[in-house]
Amino acid sequence: MTETLLRVEDLRLAYRTERGVVQAVDGVSFDLRRGEAVVVLGESGCGKSSLAKALLRILPRNVHSHTGRVWLGDTDVMALPVERFRREVQWLRIAMVMQAAMNALNPVVRVGEQVAEPLVVHRGWSRKKAMGKAAEVFQRVGVATDFLTRYPFELSGGMRQRAVLAMALITEPDLVILDEPTSALDVLTQASIMNVLKRIKREQDTSFILITHDVATSSELADRVALMYAGQVVEYADARRFFTEPAHPYSQMLMASVPRLHQTEAPVHIPGQPPDLLAPPAGCRYADRCPHRFGRCAEDPPPQRLGERHHVRCWLYGGRR
Numbered sequence: 001m002t003e004t005l006l007r008v009e010d011l012r013l014a015y016r017t018e019r020g021v022v023q024a025v026d027g028v029s030f031d032l033r034r035g036e037a038v039v040v041l042g043e044s045g046c047g048k049s050s051l052a053k054a055l056l057r058i059l060p061r062n063v064h065s066h067t068g069r070v071w072l073g074d075t076d077v078m079a080l081p082v083e084r085f086r087r088e089v090q091w092l093r094i095a096m097v098m099q100a101a102m103n104a105l106n107p108v109v110r111v112g113e114q115v116a117e118p119l120v121v122h123r124g125w126s127r128k129k130a131m132g133k134a135a136e137v138f139q140r141v142g143v144a145t146d147f148l149t150r151y152p153f154e155l156s157g158g159m160r161q162r163a164v165l166a167m168a169l170i171t172e173p174d175l176v177i178l179d180e181p182t183s184a185l186d187v188l189t190q191a192s193i194m195n196v197l198k199r200i201k202r203e204q205d206t207s208f209i210l211i212t213h214d215v216a217t218s219s220e221l222a223d224r225v226a227l228m229y230a231g232q233v234v235e236y237a238d239a240r241r242f243f244t245e246p247a248h249p250y251s252q253m254l255m256a257s258v259p260r261l262h263q264t265e266a267p268v269h270i271p272g273q274p275p276d277l278l279a280p281p282a283g284c285r286y287a288d289r290c291p292h293r294f295g296r297c298a299e300d301p302p303p304q305r306l307g308e309r310h311h312v313r314c315w316l317y318g319g320r321r
């Protein structure tokens with residue numbers, strides 16, 4: 001059996017705002033094996049980016065609370081002093097491509113130098129040696145090495161996205177977290193970037209957490225799916241199982257809402273809105289929109305185990321009181 005790389009236990013992140021406390025990540029647990037890709041799916045505002053930030057300890061100033069355990073191998077990296085986490089874990093073991101990172105490249109620094117930077121800063125490599133590695137990683141992500149000496153404005157969106165991916169991969173981390181890496185790109189470029197990710201996953205045994213709201217693009221890479229709703233993971237499942245036989249009523253509605261090429265009926269629209277994270281309901285977060293709602297949904301369902309590495313937060317599947 002492949003080794004477990006990451007185990008997240010009861011991760012929580014809340015922000016302080018003028019209107020009160022926003023519980024953006026609310027008791028998230030899942031695990032990830034080496035070489036696996038988990039796709040974190042969910043509607044806008046459900047806490048996907050906050051989950052990534054909570055994992056990488058990239059927190060805004062208005063954090064109210066941040067708790068839980070994040071095991072990377074045998075180490076709970078949440079318990080490490082923050083300087084040690086930055087020195088030993090960030091970039092070197094877990095790298096991240098932030099949302100819209102390709103637009104955040106420094107416009108006055110050549111792309112190659114920016115891509116090589118993590119090796120210089122975090123591994124203490126000489127700039128020359130790091131540039132050699134940058135050329136190698138550029139080829140791996142499908143960018144010709146003459147682009148190393150170009151400035152960001154000279155690259156297309158797809159090329160810039162590959163460059164930020166190269167920057168995340170250059171230290172050969174165990175895990176790369178990608179937040180909406182292709183949402184600003186056209187479908188052909190999206191597909192070619194997903195192909196690069198698939199190849200890297202296969203060749204280097206790199207694990208990925210891919211955050212997206214796009215079911216179609218993500219299905220290509222996903223080994224596992226974590227579906228988020230209102231700060232919680234409502235279903236965590238094997239990807240094939242999730243895409244063909246989703247268990248949670250929200251997963252079922254989401255899958256039915258994805259337009260298909262040879263579909264005769266119109267895609268389903270999910271009525272209603274997700275709850276306000278400033279004042280989430282006491283019971284099941286999805287109850288207001290759920291066609292299967294019954295009395296017990298007034299209580300918050302804990303994750304119920306449906307099988308090996310498959311859990312669901314729904315009373316339809318029984319569970320303890």
Ligand SMILES: Nc1ncnc2c1ncn2[C@@H]1O[C@H](COP(=O)(O)OP(=O)(O)OP(=O)(O)O)[C@@H](O)[C@H]1O
Binds near residue numbers: 016022277
């Ligand atoms: N720094 C912050 N301060 C206060 N509230 C925040 C902050 N960042 C995010 N939020 C709130 O936390 C909740 C989750 O936001 P988050 O960005 O994690 O969701 P998301 O699923 O990534 O959404 P999107 O797909 O739109 O990026 C939202 O209600 C959002 O308004």
